[in-house]
Amino acid sequence: MKKIKVLNHSINVRELSLDKWDVPALGQMQTTKSEMLVNKDMSSDLKETTVLHESLHFANDLLAIGLDEKQVTQIGLFLRTFIVENKQFIKEMVK
Numbered sequence: 001m002k003k004i005k006v007l008n009h010s011i012n013v014r015e016l017s018l019d020k021w022d023v024p025a026l027g028q029m030q031t032t033k034s035e036m037l038v039n040k041d042m043s044s045d046l047k048e049t050t051v052l053h054e055s056l057h058f059a060n061d062l063l064a065i066g067l068d069e070k071q072v073t074q075i076g077l078f079l080r081t082f083i084v085e086n087k088q089f090i091k092e093m094v095k
Contacts, residue, residue, distance in 0.1 A: 004036070006055045007062055013051065015040035026050045029057040049080045 002013040012035045027050040028037040036054045038047055053076040060067045067075070083090065 004051065004055065006058050009034060009058070009062070011036050011055070011058065013038060015047075017041055027054045029054040029061075031058055031061040049076065052076050052080050 002015075004011050004013055014035065015038050018039050018041055026039050026042065026046065030037070036051065036058075038050050038054070042050070053072060056067070056072045056076050059065070060072060
């Protein structure tokens, strides 16, 4: 099983086909289980965006920030775009 770290917590990431989901979605964060579900029938770019979005849900829940779905989506889109547009700069900064 794949894992990511969010705020020093280890999150299990499971990729599932959409037909195994209760409701159609790109992803779902199950904070109490430290488990993220990602629709495996998507492009790698959309999976990356979804993982970032669901990670923001985890941080929002853990830190009790109070973001709504629209805010999580907007922040996720900003972060994903920033990372993609500045990939080379980020690589050079962490050398």
